[in-house]
Amino acid sequence: MSIATMSIADGDPGAYDTLILGIGNILWADEGFGIRTIETLHERYTFPDNVRVMDGGTQGIFLLPWVRNAKRLLIFDAVDFGLAPATLKVIRDDEVPRFMGAKKVSMHQTGFQEVLASADLAGDLPLQMVLIGVQPELLDDYGGSLRHSVKTKIDPAIERGLAILNEWNVSWELRGDSLPREEHIGPTALDIQDYENERPSTGGEPV
């Protein structure tokens, strides 16, 4: 979000009750799935004021204040389910913490499991939680982007996410106009197009 679109509510974690959170590291290929999904979601849809769409990165414990404030939490992430690459899976409520830590794809999930445990201890675990995860195809490609197979799961993941929001009676609307670049969730430098095209040593290789 750019400064231009920010309202005072953004400075106040108390001003929303539904958090749509992408987590992961865009620098590690398919680990960026959660972030790229919420970026796309934000580009295409608008939500009422009680909904926050957030790029959580790998912030771990520092996401706690945001998670504690949410009554409903929708997470997008890359998760090792032990399934075929690029398989999508939806996990609900009590199952969410277990899947966030059972088989760790990366460090950020250890951190996020602690966030949920701390929220629980503080008596502020979200009442409803859904994790929409994708089975990564490739992780150990530092500086790489999503593999094709995983990238094609962004749209289906968003469809499932919107269906969850419907269940929660959270409304959403298609954006009329395309979103100006400076209002994208991430900084321009990390937009997926630039990120892929300006990779120094791809040598024109398709990602």
Place this chain on the structure above:
Amino acid sequence: MASVTTPNGFALDDSGQRVVVDPVCRIEGHLRIEVNLDENNVIRNAVSTGSMWRGLEVILQGRDPRDAWAFTERICGVCTGVHALQSVRAVEDALDIQIPTNANHIRNLMMLAQYAQDHIVHFYHLHALDWVDVVSALSADPKATSELQQAISPWPNSSPGYFSTVQNKLKRFVESGQLGIFANAYWGSPAYKLPPEANLLATTHYLEALDFQKEIVKIHTIFGGRNPHPNWVVGGMPCSINVDEVGSSGVVNMVWLNMVKDIIEQTIAFTDQVYLPDLKAIASFYKDWGYGGGLSSKNVMAYGEFPAYANNHTNDSLMMPQGAILDGDLNNVHDVDVRDPAQIQEFVAHSWYQYADENVGLHPFEGVTEPKFELGPNLVGTKTNIENIDEGGKYSWLKAPRWRGHAMEVGPLARYLVGYARGRPDIKEPVDKLLSDLGLPITALFSTLGRTAARGLEASWAAHKMRDVYAELMANLKAGDLTTANMEKFDPSTWEADVKGVGFGEAPRGALGHWVHIKDTKIENYQCIVPTTWNASPRDPAGNIGAYEAALLGTPMADAEQPLEILRTIHSFDPCVACATHVMSHDGRELSEIKVR
């Protein structure tokens, strides 16, 4: 090896029982520690292995230097802002860009907020459980806990009923069998010394600190425009600002500035009335646990931080001064020049990288990041299942940085020793007062608890400095200067063809530097040396051990199966190796082969 003395004066003996802690829990990133114990369970050899590869440098080559901050924000889950700041500083230095006064104040405010937040989270959520027995808190008397609280602080949450409520909440949590965050501890260990009431007090504040986090993150959102990844810009800060009571959307105005002021006052209250009294109360029960000093009584270093005057990074301007102390000589503080190739060098003889000649170190401007994973001949186990690592060979994904050839400790204790030796009253007086309150000599600082105490004092220092910086920012704004960025040289067509720059300062964890070489408007080379690389450093070619390894030596363990003492000392450094990014394999094993493009 059996028994040797290192050039930096530590006796090592690897003949006794080998104990492995992997991973070290409650830290950011992945770290492995191996020690050898003698027949009395005293640590006689220590080996620190950063088990995650970091290669940010490689993926930045060829990119636009004005974008580097956004990438560096992603290398760490904790230090987002501190990397971004050093990155924009490095590029500004290379291009000779002067930032406006407002931008300097805002950057200082954001970093000071980061200090307070990081230190509070570290003390209560990552380190306290090394000293505080949560299970013991269940048997505390709430009335006696209330009396203890009222004796040490005017903090209002102090009634017997309040502590009783918290205790019941804790009981339900523990009885549910889901210890969660409290699972990886050693409850009931004889190494815990606090009475139940002090345990309940500290655990209660663990919960209050969780609440307080909600407030302090707002400062970054307000000035950075986003949280948890604030916006930065080469040339200043990307926020528009005015002192109008109401204003257009997207401009930081008086409504927000007043919110910042409130949060600053709350931060001062929390650090002075909760954090520092708790620290003192806990320390008073552990005064005889004086282990963990390591390098701190010998070699410490700070790059300095918080320039009072924009674009002036000398000690005349730095609110937290720079300097290096060698051999514990507090009367002779050396100046540190991060540009000098003779001062800062990184070695890789024991790191999983390769140089053409591994006996020499490279200054970051000439730095090379070329991975080479190989294990020493005395490895126990296999490449994918390491039982005991061979520290005689390569054994860490961290390089070994050295200052004039010396292994240095960095971090809050290093900063406080440099500030103390430089005679800064805002640093020296609180240190002297804490020591006299506890009845301890200055040498008590050279310890695990000294590190923890310096961090607490610094959290309070940072909170009070926020108040000062806020006042200066307001004065400058009210005088009519609303400029937050200098965009004169933002356009690459104004740049020289071949320039180098360095951004340096102090992350909450210690000295942090980013070195950039810009050629034909693109990044030719980029190197970071992060605080944990200094502290968790492996051995260098001469055999000098790093700060973690040194700090563990001589510590007796109550029970080799419960490495509580190792956790205490390693946690006291606030390790963060998340920037040493590497994913694990699907089963949690580290990957030994990495694709780099």
